[in-house]
Amino acid sequence: MISRRAVLASPLLAAPAFAQQAGARALRVVPQSNLTSLDPVWTTAVVTRNHGFMVYDQLCAQDAGGTIRPQMAEGWLEEDGGRSLTFTLRAGLKFHDGERVTAADCVASIERWRRRDPFTQVLWPRVEELTALDERRFRFRLKRRVPLLIQALGQTQFPCFIMPARIAATDAFQQIREAVGSGPFRFLTNEWNPGQAASWAQFDGYVPRAEAVDGLAGGRIPRLDRVEWTVISDPATAANAMTTGEQDYWEYPLHDLLPLMRRNRQLVVEQRLLDGTYGICRFNTLHPPFDNPAIRRAVAMAVDQRDYLRAVAGEDPAGWGVCEGVFTCDTPLASEAGSEVLKTHNLDRAKAALAAAGYKGEKVVLVAPSDYPQINALSLVTADIIRRLGMNLELVATDWGSLIQRRASKEPVEKGGWSIIHTTSSGQSLTQPVTHLFLRANGANAWFGWPDDPEVERLRNAWTDAADATEGKRIADDLNRQAMQLMAYVPLGYYWQPSVWRRNVTGVFKSPVTAFWNIGKS
């Protein structure tokens, strides 16, 4: 039988452009979603952050073990009892426009980034001054020692990317117009077709560190001429494209299609990302029935995380894990102190607790995003629990865009409000109190659902000032205990998101984000 590839190989039929593409070492990638914005400060979209890791570099970066190591920085010097922190840049760093990277660029980039990063916003009141000392050195003057500052600068969740000062001067709430960084790949603006394609080319002027790659730390060596993203919104089509070899790497394959991918010997299916994705069931604490913490706890008693995780990630227990606490499991602050309520897993006991809590048949509006498969699955499992508990449920199926507007409403359900929503979060964000969005309980300023609990807030602040790791862990235990009492949200465990790549893709390494340096193609 004559195959298409045999026909295309014929010099008569192959167009010149085809031949050029075939010659370049290009990695063809199906990204998790559409790259709509190029500004990793303006939007928190993960796909934009992944683009950021290609184009920009960081002062310091997280290794596979979670330690922050120097990246653009040669190192940093702590003086004056920790009240002065001076960074020195490595020599020879250049932006994609040919300009040298200077300390002034770093200061401008930090100034823009810190206006949007919630972690740094907590720490910034302790910063007295940030100034460039010369071409390669800049200094933080602090009111007192802030050990978490390095962690904030090297974080992965909301990375501090360095861009030219002229671009970083853009207001943090306005989108930048150019993607010029000093990272290992150059963004090819003229090839960007939002919703379809985005391409990057190797940056010849990049100066990688000499160390071996280790998570996001170490040498970020670009081994590909080009990285080409093609947005394929339909998972079945993406799976077919991987099977036929039209694409080389699929970042977020649908869990349902993993068995199919695993059966193909040309494909590798592996857990590349270091963090699991955590499910969250959030209550609106402003209105009945969930303004009553006892009712929230009663619902939590009926929850068995395994049901949720099977619904999202399938029957294979290797694809998910139970985590019955508020902090990411297997990290230093992980705790199950006071988590007994989550270990009940019993509908009858939950029903009894619900009756004892004084539930009077108030309507529960659960909003589910039908265009978001994972969150929709979590929502439907909760809906089933609420129904089986005998609560008065109204399940509203909508799209994600409508949900994120509706969740901002503080009105009662009769006026367009909501009772329960679900979301997911990277395990990274839940490792410590300052980055843990769902733990906040500062009323009107808390995340949607607006829980108000001064004790949670006190403990959160106390952790930031903890003298050492032991004290930090003790406070984290107290926080978990208090969070279980408050039950502003029910943790639903975590699932892994494997990636798929063709067997001829080499050098794929474990990392907290999908990064493409060090990767080659044979």
Added chain:
Amino acid sequence: MFAYIIRRVLATIPVMAVVALFVFSLLYIAPGDPAAVIAGDQATPADVERIRQSLGLDRPFLVRFGEWVWNILNGDMGVSIFTNLPVTTMIKQRIEPTLSLMVLTLILAVSIAVPMGVIAAWKHGTWIDRCVMGFAVLGFSVPVFVVGYVLAYIFALELDWLPVQGYTAFKEGLFPWLENLVLPSIALGGVYIALIARITRATMLEVLQQDYIRTAKAKGVGQRSILFLHALKNAAVPIVTVIGIGMALLIGGAVVTESVFAIPGLGRLTVDAILRRDYPVIQGVVLLFSFVYVLVNLLIDLLYTLFDPRIRY
């Protein structure tokens, strides 16, 4: 005729104005907030509000509508909230794949459906007629995405004759261009072929009963001439009308087909923009689709005069 064309073109202006007002109003009252999408989970309500202000979404309806209409009149469709690119640029990037898909589907559909309908009418009541009608029912009943997946499975995965997804621009060569469009065109054309074939058959059956056809037969005119010269020309007006109306089917079907075959066309642009509430893009694309639809119908009206000289404007 010329005056008629001018009148009809001018008549599109109030139509477009109504469409513009309708689309703008719908988007204004529809739920969803692009500022919340942009801000992400970690943003505070104050952050979301600042983004909303920076996008001008906090201004009154009339001010925004007036400004949008004024810009449109000046040839400026605005800038995408998310990509920061002009809407016209985004439409330019996407128009070729959609146009290619629609033109190829149209050619494919007409060249298959019209002969099918003519033959079905000619062989009325035979197994050929029943096969054609059976196909038409199937074409109507099976969703575009199912046809798409089945075609991709057979011709891309199993036989490896055609690619699964993507689009290659015409300038890259005719073969690569066609290679990417064959399966989507067949998938999208199914409904269209069914529709045109049924109408062609029904109209031809009616025409073939006319006295002048009997006369032609009596005079010894050949079967082919009777069918394609005498009957089909007189059956053309309803067929052309259905082809025009069917453009709406094509536009709707293109959204699904482009998603299944990952074609970077206007259909996917519209869906993506709706899901993210990218208002300027939605408004621009819907306005463009409406304009194309009005123009196609004008073209169909003008074609009537070719097929039926009695029609004069």
